[in-house]
Amino acid sequence: MKTFSRLSVPYLVWLFMMVLAPMLLIAFYAITDSGNGIINFTFTLKHFAKFFTDRDFLLILWRSLVIAVKTTVICTVIGYPVAYFIAGSSDKVRNALILAITIPMWINMLVRTYAWIGILSDGGPLQRLLEMLGFGSPELMYTEGAVLLGMVYNFIPFMILQINTSLCKMDKSLIEASADLGADKLQTFLRVVFPLSLPGVVSGISLVFLPAVSSFFIPKLLGGGQFFLIGNVIENQFITVGEWNFGSAISMIMAAVMMCSMYLVRRLDLKTEGKVSKARTLPGGRLAS
Amino acid sequence: MKKEKRIFGKLLMGAMIVFFYLPIVFMIIFSFNSGKSLTHFDGFSLRWYERMFNNREMMQSLYTTIVVAVIATAVSTVLGTVSAIGLSKSRRVIRDVAMQINDFPIMNPEIVTAIGLMLLFITFHIEKGFMTMLLAHIAFCTPYVILSVMPKIRSLDPNLADAAMDLGATPIKALTSVIVPQIMPGVFSGALIAFTMSCDDFVISYFVTGRGVKNLSIMVYTMSKRVNPSINAISTLVVLLITLVLIIINVIPVIKEKREKKRNEKIVA
Numbered sequence: 001m002k003t004f005s006r007l008s009v010p011y012l013v014w015l016f017m018m019v020l021a022p023m024l025l026i027a028f029y030a031i032t033d034s035g036n037g038i039i040n041f042t043f044t045l046k047h048f049a050k051f052f053t054d055r056d057f058l059l060i061l062w063r064s065l066v067i068a069v070k071t072t073v074i075c076t077v078i079g080y081p082v083a084y085f086i087a088g089s090s091d092k093v094r095n096a097l098i099l100a101i102t103i104p105m106w107i108n109m110l111v112r113t114y115a116w117i118g119i120l121s122d123g124g125p126l127q128r129l130l131e132m133l134g135f136g137s138p139e140l141m142y143t144e145g146a147v148l149l150g151m152v153y154n155f156i157p158f159m160i161l162q163i164n165t166s167l168c169k170m171d172k173s174l175i176e177a178s179a180d181l182g183a184d185k186l187q188t189f190l191r192v193v194f195p196l197s198l199p200g201v202v203s204g205i206s207l208v209f210l211p212a213v214s215s216f217f218i219p220k221l222l223g224g225g226q227f228f229l230i231g232n233v234i235e236n237q238f239i240t241v242g243e244w245n246f247g248s249a250i251s252m253i254m255a256a257v258m259m260c261s262m263y264l265v266r267r268l269d270l271k272t273e274g275k276v277s278k279a280r281t282l283p284g285g286r287l288a289s
Numbered sequence: 290m291k292k293e294k295r296i297f298g299k300l301l302m303g304a305m306i307v308f309f310y311l312p313i314v315f316m317i318i319f320s321f322n323s324g325k326s327l328t329h330f331d332g333f334s335l336r337w338y339e340r341m342f343n344n345r346e347m348m349q350s351l352y353t354t355i356v357v358a359v360i361a362t363a364v365s366t367v368l369g370t371v372s373a374i375g376l377s378k379s380r381r382v383i384r385d386v387a388m389q390i391n392d393f394p395i396m397n398p399e400i401v402t403a404i405g406l407m408l409l410f411i412t413f414h415i416e417k418g419f420m421t422m423l424l425a426h427i428a429f430c431t432p433y434v435i436l437s438v439m440p441k442i443r444s445l446d447p448n449l450a451d452a453a454m455d456l457g458a459t460p461i462k463a464l465t466s467v468i469v470p471q472i473m474p475g476v477f478s479g480a481l482i483a484f485t486m487s488c489d490d491f492v493i494s495y496f497v498t499g500r501g502v503k504n505l506s507i508m509v510y511t512m513s514k515r516v517n518p519s520i521n522a523i524s525t526l527v528v529l530l531i532t533l534v535l536i537i538i539n540v541i542p543v544i545k546e547k548r549e550k551k552r553n554e555k556i557v558a
Contacts, residue, residue, distance in 0.1 A: 004450065004460070007375030008387065011368060011431070015390045018428040022405025023393065029408055082305050085298035097302065104309045106531050110491050110506040111524040114513050115312035118319055118327040118521075125315070125328070153308070160305075214398035217491060221513055231400055238404055238496065248408070251401050258398065 029248035047249035057233065057250075061257070064230040067144070068212035071151040075159040075208045076201060078152075083163035083200075098164070101157050113150050113221050120146050120222065142224035150218040155211060159204035166200025167193070205265055210258055230254050313528060320521035327518065337522040347523055350508035353419070357494075357504060358487040361426035366480040368427070369434025374468060376435075377442045388439075394429045395436070402429060403496035410497060417499025425497045426487045433486060434479035441475030442468075481538070 216231030237247030324331035453463035491506035
């Protein structure tokens with residue numbers, strides 16, 4: 001049996017070289033001065049200082065967070081009822097609908113985002129539709145709205161699928177139990193179904209929020225040069241400017257902000273989960289579990 | 290009341306489907322436009338397809354995408370499967386640590402993985418190009434293979450390999466003809482995930498490539514700065530290819546099932 005354990009040795013080496021070492025390198029570059037090699041170097045925190053003392057960078061970070069929150073809220077508000085509808089359909093319809101949602105996900109993300117350019121551009125169908133409805137002819141391309149639309153389009157399938165999974169996994173007898181105990185439909189939804197689907201909502205949020213914060217091709221394609229997000233700053237530092245040290249520091253700051261926000265979201269989930277399990281131990285809830 | 294709710298749900302669902310497919314359909318229609326405009330349809334023509342096939346850069350990017358995806362899928366599937374088997378027999382500490390690190394590329398924002406790999410190649414003076422792109426793809430595909438193979442191995446009887454070897458099989462034979470066939474569904478779905486991840490990737494490829502090596506995503510990214518309906522044409526081609534692959538993937542199990550049924554019927558008869 002132990003002979004097989006040797007099979008993992010190449011991958012352990014690979015993991016160290018291709019996964020762990022790059023992460024360590026980012027941290028290393030973030031705290032060393034540019035122009036140094038990995039043999040002789042000087043530690044410095046000036047990259048972090050540069051970021052936090054520059055109003056523009058802080059503003060961009062703030063803007064990235066705001067648009068990611070907006071994307072997440074829209075995806076949750078629209079995605080939840082859609083997932084609820086799918087979960088309530090018959091097996092056959094449900095499978096077909098899930099397939100219909102996953103097919104576009106197979107198409108290259110860049111291609112899907114690019115596809116919106118035609119619809120959003122000046123004189124395009126959406127602008128003409130808005131004109132007909134009496135909204136004038138607003139600029140659509142290269143606005144915050146376009147970026148938001150692109151993000152929702154790219155990330156909402158994750159939210160729908162996550163919520164749908166958690167709704168389908170739910171024990172249906174809990175809903176019956178709640179009805180037997182005299183709760184009406186709305187009460188059952190608010191006190192039983194919704195709290196139990198929260199884990200799905202939370203993992204949906206992380207699958208939408210995290211890529212939305214760090215996204216850089218959606219703002220570039222649909223926002224033009226006008227709409228700069230933190231991902232674009234990192235791209236700029238690495239590809240155009242060549243300031244790898246500063247770029248590494250920014251990406252560490254971004255990763256830290258992401259971790260903090262996900263920590264907050266998870267705590268929200270734990271709180272409600274505590275309530276649910278508490279409800280289960282109450283005399284009335286014991287029936288259900 | 291309930292019926293009303295379903296109507297609201299149906300409307301929302303319908304709107305969602307339109308939202309998902311409208312841009313894709315729109316793009317396909319305009320790939321046949323004879324004019325250069327992305328908003329006015331002037332008439333049917335195949336000129337953008339002709340342009341696309343004559344554009345070396347575009348064809349090259351399609352070729353790069355497919356070659357990288359095929360090699361990365363093959364390597365990461367073999368590496369992932371073998372390593373997952375190895376890890377499942379390793380000491381618990383090693384396995385847990387390895388699985389933690391294995392999660393990094395999955396949990397990290399893509400851009401962080403991307404710049405990490407870029408820094409790695411820069412630091413060790415590896416010239417960026419096709420090879421670095423391939424290595425990076427293997428690096429982010431393998432974790433997914435391991436994640437999809439691992440549960441299958443866990444559900445296996447741990448004595449299976451021992452039994453095979455007691456019966457005289459060499460370790461390699463026990464691996465290839467006893468263990469691997471049992472975990473094949475996991476291996477297959479891992480390979481599928483790897484292939485799609487590789488085809489779909491933009492961020493990581495963009496940071497680790499060099500010397501003008503471009504995959505499809507990078508090509509769209511760099512070309513979309515100007516109006517260029519050939520992108521619609523190549524995107525349509527991609528949509529077509531993916532639809533074909535999806536049909537094949539969905540049809541093969543059905544055919545297999547039918548064959549199996551037939552065979553069983555024969556045996557019964």
